[in-house]
Amino acid sequence: MIKPASIIKFDRLYLAALVLGAVNFAVELGSLSDRLAQIPEYIANGFGTGILIASFIAGLAINLLIWFFISVRASKVAKWILVALFAIGLVQMVRSFGHALGPQGFSLAVTLVITGLQAAAIYMLFRPDALSWFNRNPPVDPDTFR
Template structure:
């Protein structure tokens, strides 16, 4: 049985993935326009297929990490997620002035996603989640009443 913190992690993390997918789909036209208007990006040989493939691979990686955290109580997956989150924070800060980075509503959604994922990761460090990662079954609160 999963502790409440892991259930909340599931909801927040999966919700952030769904919101991220919607943000990608809704912002696709803006991304396409940026790619078309950026000759330096076109010169690298990466096109819209690369962007879509990167998004799909990223989603698959996120779902695999979620599975190992949520279903397998993997400490390794938890720390991989923490490392990816930290790298994502650095990337967001570095891309704030990048003309190819998210802007406007997409940037706002990116901040919301980051907050959702940060809260989700926080749930992994609460006492009931820590006990679960250590293989200890959660204590039923009804035991003490």
């Protein structure tokens, strides 16, 4: 079955958000590590740069797995998992604004752009051609009725 336009747009938006997130993480890693080193609770528990990198890689792997199941396998379950994770992420983002490890300055602006890209990507999953994709109904070619 040929991918509908909405799923192709989802691919582009979602993967762009992942790439932008990776670039933001790489740019902000030093600053984030410095801020982490100033919090006694994290130092006492042995949290450092390694845990940041491991968490990022695990999150990226989960996101790519969800993308695969949505884009390649047309999984409704993966779509709803993504929606749930996005909602949880929105709540966590709002809660992190006052936290020492929350995004600040340019990183905050990039985080808001990433969130916008993710929201637009999720919107694409609910368009009529995407719903046909998830129901495994091939789209009707308009030229058939000419």
